[in-house]
Amino acid sequence: MKRGRRPGAADTRAAILAAARARFAANGYTGTKIRAVAADAGVDPALVHYFFGTKEELFAAVMTLPFRPTEILGPLLDEGLDGLGERLVRRLLGIWDATGNREPLVAVVRSVTGHDAAAAMMREFVEREIVGRLARALPAPDAGLRASLVASQVVGLLLARYVLGLAPLANADQDSVVAAVGPTLQHYLTGELG
Amino acid sequence: MKRGRRPGAADTRAAILAAARARFAANGYTGTKIRAVAADAGVDPALVHYFFGTKEELFAAVMTLPFRPTEILGPLLDEGLDGLGERLVRRLLGIWDATGNREPLVAVVRSVTGHDAAAAMMREFVEREIVGRLARALPAPDAGLRASLVASQVVGLLLARYVLGLAPLANADQDSVVAAVGPTLQHYLTGELG
Numbered sequence: 473m474k475r476g477r478r479p480g481a482a483d484t485r486a487a488i489l490a491a492a493r494a495r496f497a498a499n500g501y502t503g504t505k506i507r508a509v510a511a512d513a514g515v516d517p518a519l520v521h522y523f524f525g526t527k528e529e530l531f532a533a534v535m536t537l538p539f540r541p542t543e544i545l546g547p548l549l550d551e552g553l554d555g556l557g558e559r560l561v562r563r564l565l566g567i568w569d570a571t572g573n574r575e576p577l578v579a580v581v582r583s584v585t586g587h588d589a590a591a592a593m594m595r596e597f598v599e600r601e602i603v604g605r606l607a608r609a610l611p612a613p614d615a616g617l618r619a620s621l622v623a624s625q626v627v628g629l630l631l632a633r634y635v636l637g638l639a640p641l642a643n644a645d646q647d648s649v650v651a652a653v654g655p656t657l658q659h660y661l662t663g664e665l666g
Numbered sequence: 667m668k669r670g671r672r673p674g675a676a677d678t679r680a681a682i683l684a685a686a687r688a689r690f691a692a693n694g695y696t697g698t699k700i701r702a703v704a705a706d707a708g709v710d711p712a713l714v715h716y717f718f719g720t721k722e723e724l725f726a727a728v729m730t731l732p733f734r735p736t737e738i739l740g741p742l743l744d745e746g747l748d749g750l751g752e753r754l755v756r757r758l759l760g761i762w763d764a765t766g767n768r769e770p771l772v773a774v775v776r777s778v779t780g781h782d783a784a785a786a787m788m789r790e791f792v793e794r795e796i797v798g799r800l801a802r803a804l805p806a807p808d809a810g811l812r813a814s815l816v817a818s819q820v821v822g823l824l825l826a827r828y829v830l831g832l833a834p835l836a837n838a839d840q841d842s843v844v845a846a847v848g849p850t851l852q853h854y855l856t857g858e859l860g
Contacts, residue, residue, distance in 0.1 A: 624847075666848070
């Protein structure tokens with residue numbers, strides 16, 4: 473039992489998480505309502521918000537993400553599109569290279585690639601909260617394609633460097649990776665797509 | 667039982683495959699010798715070559731790959747580095763979009779991202795037979811990093827488009843994807859890495 477948390481609170485939290493996990497799996501990210509999760513867990517919706525905040529934060533808890541993706545993306549977007557590709561790579565490498573983050577993140581990747589239900593949940597979440605949000609910041613008519621191309625290189629970089637451990641990319645210093653991959657993301661964001 | 671194959675041959679083939687799977691898992695791709703696989707399966711090494719060809723082909727059979735990666739890469743490299751990025755994307759999309767290939771390839775991706783042993787086998791194989799072979803075709807001193815950057819974008823593209831099904835990349839026509847991603851691979855192959 474965690475220090476400073478009453479048994480009742482821990483039980484309630486666990487019940488909400490279990491209900492949310494089942495709802496996200498059955499109805500997907502978009503189709504899941506906080507109110508339905510609360511009903512399944514036998515608590516008031518206000519309690520779900522009290523413990524977990526927004527639906528995105530609840531999803532991050534269910535997927536055991538060590539951070540909220542939009543917490544990362546929001547501030548980066550606020551600085552504008554200029555140099556966003558490079559800032560994005562640098563921020564992501566900072567997170568994945570940080571002590572304690574690697575293992576839970578690899579677990580998320582495995583769960584997402586390993587199970588249809590997890591893949592579907594994550595796809596909806598990424599489409600809506602990450603690719604969708606990035607796309608809304610882009611002026612081009614092909615903003616959606618651009619944002620999902622960014623996602624493809626980001627996913628591939630994280631997978632190759634951290635999950636597969638593909639040398640020499642896995643051992644390259646952050647600056648070299650930022651210098652190599654930053655312009656690719658910037659190209660997808662604002663360049664001429666041919 | 668498959669037509670035209672005697673029971674003895676099917677049993678021998680299965681025994682060799684089982685021995686190879688165990689050896690690759692225990693000793694990795696590089697550390698596995700055909701002769702050790704043959705001994706484990708209780709057959710002559712010549713029989714392993716007769717059924718499966720080279721070690722690479724044996725590995726492809728164990729990983730249930732529907733093709734040999736170097737069969738794809740070799741002819742592409744023979745045409746030279748000019749335009750290789752675009753040709754590589756086009757060829758890969760052609761394979762993954764072909765009927766009957768998608769499901770076994772997704773299964774390989776899941777096995778590789780889901781298990782440490784499979785990830786280690788595949789990493790070694792990719793480092794040696796794909797990234798290594800690509801790197802040897804590049805003149806730059808940072809050829810290894812360049813080849814693994816190519817691998818990161820390829821892996822990410824295949825994962826986003828085929829395993830996660832991330833829209834709109836998942837539904838984009840081949841020409842748009844080739845036009846968008848080809849220049850990225852070409853940049854990693856022969857461009858200025860910054």
